[in-house]
Amino acid sequence: MSEEVPRPAERAKRLPRAVRERQILDAAVSVFSRYGYHSASMDEISEVAGVSKPMIYTYLGSKEDLFGACIRREATRLLEAVQGGIKPDLPPDMQLWHGLRAFYRFVAEYRESWTVLHRQAMTVGGAFAAEITDMRTRAIELVAALVVSAGTRKGLGEQAEFSGAGLSAALVGAAESLADWALDHPDVSDGVLASWLMNLVWLGFNDLVEGEIWKPSESDD
Numbered sequence: 001m002s003e004e005v006p007r008p009a010e011r012a013k014r015l016p017r018a019v020r021e022r023q024i025l026d027a028a029v030s031v032f033s034r035y036g037y038h039s040a041s042m043d044e045i046s047e048v049a050g051v052s053k054p055m056i057y058t059y060l061g062s063k064e065d066l067f068g069a070c071i072r073r074e075a076t077r078l079l080e081a082v083q084g085g086i087k088p089d090l091p092p093d094m095q096l097w098h099g100l101r102a103f104y105r106f107v108a109e110y111r112e113s114w115t116v117l118h119r120q121a122m123t124v125g126g127a128f129a130a131e132i133t134d135m136r137t138r139a140i141e142l143v144a145a146l147v148v149s150a151g152t153r154k155g156l157g158e159q160a161e162f163s164g165a166g167l168s169a170a171l172v173g174a175a176e177s178l179a180d181w182a183l184d185h186p187d188v189s190d191g192v193l194a195s196w197l198m199n200l201v202w203l204g205f206n207d208l209v210e211g212e213i214w215k216p217s218e219s220d221d
Contacts, residue, residue: 021059024049028060029070033112037067037124071121071128074113075135081106083142092146093202099142100175100194107179108190114183118176136172143168171201 015023027049031040042063046053060066085102086095107114117135121128147164175197182193 017059020051020055024051024056024060024066025070025073028066029074029112029116032067032070032120033115036120037063037128042066067121067124067128068131070116071131074110074117075131077110077113078103078106078117079135079138079142082139086142092149093198096143096146096202097194097198100197101190103175104179104182104190104193107182108186111183114179118180136176139172140165140168143171167201171197174201 024045028040028045031045031048034040035044040063042053042056045066046056049056056066060069082099082103085105086099088095090098117132121132144164144167147168178193178197182188
């Protein structure tokens with residue numbers, strides 16, 4: 001008599017916890033990106049993941065807990081991709097360009113992740129929006145460090161420090177808006193997107209650290 005072949009559900013139970021959690025999170029990101037937090041169902045996530053709902057609750061908790069876990073994982077992956085793309089041995093502008101390329105490459109390769117992070121989480125608000133705010137703060141700090149570094153090289157570190165955080169926030173916001181646009185224009189490469197943003201924003205940074213500051217005319221005060 002031949003040995004009985006285990007059913008898929010029985011084989012699934014033997015997966016390590018980390019692998020099982022990744023499987024559930026991958027399914028959840030896919031479902032949340034498609035339907036949004038409120039319309040996504042745990043039944044659908046269970047079906048896509050190939051596990052029972054009780055198993056999802058055991059591993060990752062409620063729907064709210066699961067959505068929060070998705071946001072934290074995808075935010076970490078995004079920031080790690082950007083930081084990994086920055087080459088610290090290059091000048092600040094080239095570091096930023098490579099970082100932006102890594103950012104747009106991530107958005108193109110992980111569209112569902114970006115949709116959950118930038119569209120779904122902010123729409124739901126509350127603690128989820130706070131997670132995104134934390135991610136954005138870390139991104140702003142990363143850019144600000146490059147701005148200050150560029151200013152220090154020019155002997156204007158104090159001026160760059162004063163305006164670096166605000167300008168970096170503007171750059172991060174512009175980068176996010178361009179990423180949304182890029183989702184509908186997949187033919188535009190990450191290098192082109194990064195160059196557009198550098199031409200739009202970094203040239204202004206460079207003028208600032210050079211002391212070239214635009215001011216309104218006296219008649220407009």
